[in-house]
Amino acid sequence: MIEALANAVGLGVHEPAFWMPLLFLGCFFVVIVAGTVLDGFDIGVGCLSLIAPESLRPRMLALLSPWRDANEYWLFLGMGLFVTAFPKAWGPVMGSLYLPLCGLALGVMLRSVSFEMRLRAPSELQGKWQVAFGLGSLVTAFVHGLLLAKVVVSFGQGPGYFWFGVFMGFCAVAAYVLLGASWLIMREAGELRARAVRWGSRAVRWFAAGAIGASVVLALANAGVLLKWSEGINRVAVLLLWGVLLLCFVSIEMCLQRMINSSYRTTAIPFLLTLVVFLAVLSGLAFSFFPFLVLDEITIWDAAASVNVLRIILTAAMVAIPILVIFNIRVYWGMFGLSRPPLPPDYKR
Amino acid sequence: MTYSALWFSQLQFFGSLSFMLVFFAMELGLSWLLLFYRIRAMSGPHSVWVSAYRFWVRVFALAFILSFASSLPVLIQLGSIWPNLIVKIGEVSGPIFTVGMLSAFVFKSCFLGAMLFGYRSMPAWLHSLAVLLVAVGNTFTAACFVALVSWMHVPTGATLNEGLYEVEQWEQVLLNPAFAWYFAQFVCASLIAASCFVVGVTAAKALGRPCDESERRVFRLGLWVMILAVVGLAVAVVGNGLMVAEHQPYKAAATAGYWISNEAPRFLWFAIPFGTELKNLFALGWTGGEVWLSRDAEGQLIGLDQSAGMLPPVALVFYAFRLAALLGLVLLGSAIYSLWKSSSQHYDAAALPLGWRRYLSWQACGGWLLLIAGLAYQLFGALPYVVYGTTTISEVFANNAFNHVLAGLLAYVVVYTFCLAGFFLLIRYITRHGVVPVARRRGRA
Numbered sequence: 001m002i003e004a005l006a007n008a009v010g011l012g013v014h015e016p017a018f019w020m021p022l023l024f025l026g027c028f029f030v031v032i033v034a035g036t037v038l039d040g041f042d043i044g045v046g047c048l049s050l051i052a053p054e055s056l057r058p059r060m061l062a063l064l065s066p067w068r069d070a071n072e073y074w075l076f077l078g079m080g081l082f083v084t085a086f087p088k089a090w091g092p093v094m095g096s097l098y099l100p101l102c103g104l105a106l107g108v109m110l111r112s113v114s115f116e117m118r119l120r121a122p123s124e125l126q127g128k129w130q131v132a133f134g135l136g137s138l139v140t141a142f143v144h145g146l147l148l149a150k151v152v153v154s155f156g157q158g159p160g161y162f163w164f165g166v167f168m169g170f171c172a173v174a175a176y177v178l179l180g181a182s183w184l185i186m187r188e189a190g191e192l193r194a195r196a197v198r199w200g201s202r203a204v205r206w207f208a209a210g211a212i213g214a215s216v217v218l219a220l221a222n223a224g225v226l227l228k229w230s231e232g233i234n235r236v237a238v239l240l241l242w243g244v245l246l247l248c249f250v251s252i253e254m255c256l257q258r259m260i261n262s263s264y265r266t267t268a269i270p271f272l273l274t275l276v277v278f279l280a281v282l283s284g285l286a287f288s289f290f291p292f293l294v295l296d297e298i299t300i301w302d303a304a305a306s307v308n309v310l311r312i313i314l315t316a317a318m319v320a321i322p323i324l325v326i327f328n329i330r331v332y333w334g335m336f337g338l339s340r341p342p343l344p345p346d347y348k349r
Numbered sequence: 350m351t352y353s354a355l356w357f358s359q360l361q362f363f364g365s366l367s368f369m370l371v372f373f374a375m376e377l378g379l380s381w382l383l384l385f386y387r388i389r390a391m392s393g394p395h396s397v398w399v400s401a402y403r404f405w406v407r408v409f410a411l412a413f414i415l416s417f418a419s420s421l422p423v424l425i426q427l428g429s430i431w432p433n434l435i436v437k438i439g440e441v442s443g444p445i446f447t448v449g450m451l452s453a454f455v456f457k458s459c460f461l462g463a464m465l466f467g468y469r470s471m472p473a474w475l476h477s478l479a480v481l482l483v484a485v486g487n488t489f490t491a492a493c494f495v496a497l498v499s500w501m502h503v504p505t506g507a508t509l510n511e512g513l514y515e516v517e518q519w520e521q522v523l524l525n526p527a528f529a530w531y532f533a534q535f536v537c538a539s540l541i542a543a544s545c546f547v548v549g550v551t552a553a554k555a556l557g558r559p560c561d562e563s564e565r566r567v568f569r570l571g572l573w574v575m576i577l578a579v580v581g582l583a584v585a586v587v588g589n590g591l592m593v594a595e596h597q598p599y600k601a602a603a604t605a606g607y608w609i610s611n612e613a614p615r616f617l618w619f620a621i622p623f624g625t626e627l628k629n630l631f632a633l634g635w636t637g638g639e640v641w642l643s644r645d646a647e648g649q650l651i652g653l654d655q656s657a658g659m660l661p662p663v664a665l666v667f668y669a670f671r672l673a674a675l676l677g678l679v680l681l682g683s684a685i686y687s688l689w690k691s692s693s694q695h696y697d698a699a700a701l702p703l704g705w706r707r708y709l710s711w712q713a714c715g716g717w718l719l720l721i722a723g724l725a726y727q728l729f730g731a732l733p734y735v736v737y738g739t740t741t742i743s744e745v746f747a748n749n750a751f752n753h754v755l756a757g758l759l760a761y762v763v764v765y766t767f768c769l770a771g772f773f774l775l776i777r778y779i780t781r782h783g784v785v786p787v788a789r790r791r792g793r794a
Contacts (some may be wrong), residue, residue: 065789066789069458070458073454075421076421076424076450077450079424079425080424083424083427083428083435083442083443087436087439087440087442088436090436091434094425094428094429095429098429098749099756101428101429102425102756102760102761104425105421105425105426106760109418109768110767112418113414113415113418114771116414117772117775119787120407120410120411121778132767305439305440305443306515308516309440309443309444312447313444313447316444316447316448316451320454323455323458324454324458327459342788
């Protein structure tokens, strides 16, 4: 399969000009998945903090606190990788997304500033920072959907596309809300869990609608993608993916409903299933786009920087990635399961 | 209409860049000041420097938060406003970005957490080491980005081939003639911004009560750093001026307000440059100053009339330079005066006259203004080029619709104002009530 691909591009399999862009695309995908999922529960809890009762809000934000430092970095890493490894696609992609990107920049900035400021603010101002954090999360989630909609229709302009963008924005908010709510269900007991179950069960169908909407529009707007889905072995894979998505959505819905009906016991199932859904949707998108960065126009080999530059980046990354991996494992170690309260400080010294 | 979209886009980019750089400069300057406080505080838990460190590390944390958060808008705008720029200079910018961002990430993840949250839990020497490494990391990140900007102004070591830059020699790219002067200016300006803020906040604390021993030490150190940094900046500006005269003829001519080639140059203190008539309406200065102007191959002085329409905004460059110089002199004067006035009172800021303390607390942001004026001089002076001599700004512009740009600008103004207001509210709060440490533990909540 890889050889067929190399022949299609006109390069040898062992040429760096062939495999280096592939490698960087792989890294890019990993960063996007990690960013969507890890920053995602953060965004979701942030959105939910807007509608949560006032007494629960500080607890929700405190739950996020250990991961904020690390979560903030994924978007930077993704952008940095994109701008350095694929500079020739950076211009065409970024240049046609002015307004959504404004929203993204401001939403993310508002989130990171107000979270940290809230920690250090006097108690009478903390409520304001907390609302700002929620608003930032809401804007960020909405813009993620908007960006996805734009990318799916290859940056097309038009009234129909506008409403599709708005629809996807709402669905993205629902997706992050479901992720955040199911994470809360796993992390915390009591009233917060009971409320999280409600929030999650309201969001799950919108998320499903969004996932289907994105795929349908992707296939209808780009004939090449539809063709790719329906040829040979791919058809089975696509059907399998749809089956997995359906199964996951139904299971999440049933699980949440059972929690409402019988007991609010500790469970990680909705969170893990939501992770599977995110992974499936993102891999489906990646599969449909590959090897293009802008559909039917710019492949990863067109967009990649020269081999010399990629080599320098790779060397720098070789130094940084071990540190990065160790750091992330250390940080995200305690992300699953019930929240453990911090140990009291050691007063012996 | 497209002209105004371009103009608003420049305003927007310059605004977010200066927002980021102001807080980055605060972070850089404060990290070196904090290193000094931290090392002095190693003498024991009752050292007067402990409270200085604990107070100023909070301001450092706030500056870090703002500079880190506002660097994402700059990165995004680099793509959404100037999309073709990275396409053209990707070969140069790619590796510099990678090294800059990865080093920032590594230094942040390894040492910043330890610096901010590990004061009690780590041995003193290890914590001091973390503070040192944070300072080194910040300086390194600054060097990376200054290298890219200075290369864009004096593009040596790379050739333009079919619209794309190709690197020939990395040494020449990184150590271009402008790098050393730009870097020296940025470091000095950072130290000025930080020390000026330290002096201003200490004066604000002294409005209502006398200073304690630690505040006196901080005040004295801040004033000395301010004086030395302004002197250092003056040296760097002189070197930069000679470099500009050699490599950027129209920036040099715009700084001097020199319109007609080979006319006897004048060293202008003040003037009103008038672009449409190619002359100054009013000029105050004395003769001389050839050394700040460029000469062409025949040794004739180059004036702005030779630029064939490729003029920087002359008045803006002219005034920005003089504003920066004036601010530098004002800051230097105020620091010397405060040092002289308070030296007989054990450097107690509260011993200064009340009006002067008020003035100093207002002047806390004087270093920021100096930085912004200097940045405006450097960036707008290179216009209409973004890569000097080859790529103009309208070539890399995205041609975004005017109303989109305006809407974006307004949104940025709202959010930046909100963040700035939050910063000042917190500074006012800790100035009045002191700091309470915040805790954060890995993996536990």
